[in-house]
Amino acid sequence: MSPFLGIITYQHDLCLARAAKSINNWSIMNKALGLLYLAGVYLLSFGVAMYAGTALYLYTEMPPLLIVFISDILATIFIFIAGVIRKSPSVYDPYWSVQTFIFMVFLMLIYRNWNLGSILVLVVVGIYSVRLTWNFCIGFDDLNYVDWRYKMLKAKTGRFFPFVNFFGIHMMPTVLVYLASVPMFLYAKEGTFHPLDLIGLIFMLGAVAIEATADIQMKRWAKTRKSREEVISVGLWNYSRHPNYLGEISFWAGGALLMLPRLIQGSNEWQWLSGAVLMVLLFVFISIPMIEKNFLSYKPAYGDYQKRVHMLLLLPPKTKDSKK
Numbered sequence: 001m002s003p004f005l006g007i008i009t010y011q012h013d014l015c016l017a018r019a020a021k022s023i024n025n026w027s028i029m030n031k032a033l034g035l036l037y038l039a040g041v042y043l044l045s046f047g048v049a050m051y052a053g054t055a056l057y058l059y060t061e062m063p064p065l066l067i068v069f070i071s072d073i074l075a076t077i078f079i080f081i082a083g084v085i086r087k088s089p090s091v092y093d094p095y096w097s098v099q100t101f102i103f104m105v106f107l108m109l110i111y112r113n114w115n116l117g118s119i120l121v122l123v124v125v126g127i128y129s130v131r132l133t134w135n136f137c138i139g140f141d142d143l144n145y146v147d148w149r150y151k152m153l154k155a156k157t158g159r160f161f162p163f164v165n166f167f168g169i170h171m172m173p174t175v176l177v178y179l180a181s182v183p184m185f186l187y188a189k190e191g192t193f194h195p196l197d198l199i200g201l202i203f204m205l206g207a208v209a210i211e212a213t214a215d216i217q218m219k220r221w222a223k224t225r226k227s228r229e230e231v232i233s234v235g236l237w238n239y240s241r242h243p244n245y246l247g248e249i250s251f252w253a254g255g256a257l258l259m260l261p262r263l264i265q266g267s268n269e270w271q272w273l274s275g276a277v278l279m280v281l282l283f284v285f286i287s288i289p290m291i292e293k294n295f296l297s298y299k300p301a302y303g304d305y306q307k308r309v310h311m312l313l314l315l316p317p318k319t320k321d322s323k324k
Contacts, residue, residue, distance in 0.1 A: 030142035037143060041091065045078035046102050057110050064111070064189050068103050069178055075099070076174045080166060086143050089150045089169045096173055097132035100181040101125050107188040117193030121184055121258065124204050128251055131208055135215050149290060176282060179275030180252040183259045186272070194261035203254030210236070210314075211247025218244070229298060231305045239314045241292075241305065245283045246312050252279045284312070 053071035056062050062070075076095065083091035104122055108114060150169060154161045183200075217235040225232075236243035256276035262269060288311065295302045308317050 034143040041082040045075040049075035080170045101129040104188040182272040196260045200254045200257030207247045207250035214243035231301045252276045
């Protein structure tokens with residue numbers, strides 16, 4: 001190679017390196033600005049919700065669970081508007097992970113219920129919220145991101161998408177998480193520690209551990225896979241097709257178990273177990289079928305993976321005899 005050609009090649013590589021660094025810096029800045037926008041939106045939304053909730057508590061005789069529900073809906077509407085402004089329903093995505101913790105703190109503040117039991121429950125819910133929110137932040141690129149499911153729904157529903165966006169993407173999850181959170185809200189308001197609470201708390205911590213492990217294994221696998229068409233079958237994913245969803249469902253089931261002392265002592269509040277049941281139905285009959293249909297459209301080996309690995313529970317892979 002001539003010296004002149006070597007200089008040209010060096011300059012070319014240097015330009016490419018600088019361009020790559022510039023793009024990377026721009027991506028980091030977009031991510032930081034996007035997260036700041038989301039943080040601002042959520043602070044304002046919960047500020048509005050807390051103000052409304054406090055006013056309802058001080059000036060009405062409204063039941064506390066209804067106060068929380070109305071405040072929850074107001075925060076969701078605020079975030080919906082912010083998403084419409086940004087033309088991205090994904091502005092709502094982190095709300096799932098933070099709403100229970102925020103409204104537990106609200107109830108504990110206004111009812112001054114800071115006993116051992118309520119603090120333990122709050123800490124466990126806080127671990128869940130921080131872990132899931134951090135997982136969202138890691139995967140977040142910028143405010144232009146829109147979940148593939150929302151794109152699919154928009155393509156299918158056309159001009160009716162604003163209706164689907166408001167009620168299906170925003171309100172339905174808010175109401176489901178609210179219902180599943182009621183056992184924790186009751187605890188935040190008036191609960192005192194009972195030894196049976198340890199069953200629910202351990203169940204919830206185990207669920208967080210399962211979901212966190214599944215997410216970490218997924219991210220590590222995604223960095224080494226050779227193509228988008230590959231199917232994950234490492235770690236927990238070799239025993240369950242959706243261990244992350246198993247962890248999510250188990251967390252809310254653990255929350256429902258916090259009702260045990262109340263029910264054993266004669267409470268008739270069985271209806272508040274409905275939230276955990278609805279969570280199971282949501283994932284088993286809506287979320288999992290939707291994502292598996294999507295996988296089957298571009299992962300040729302996913303059908304065999306379905307035959308070999310159980311859908312949800314962490315069980316040994318199916319044998320040939322079990323397929324018959």
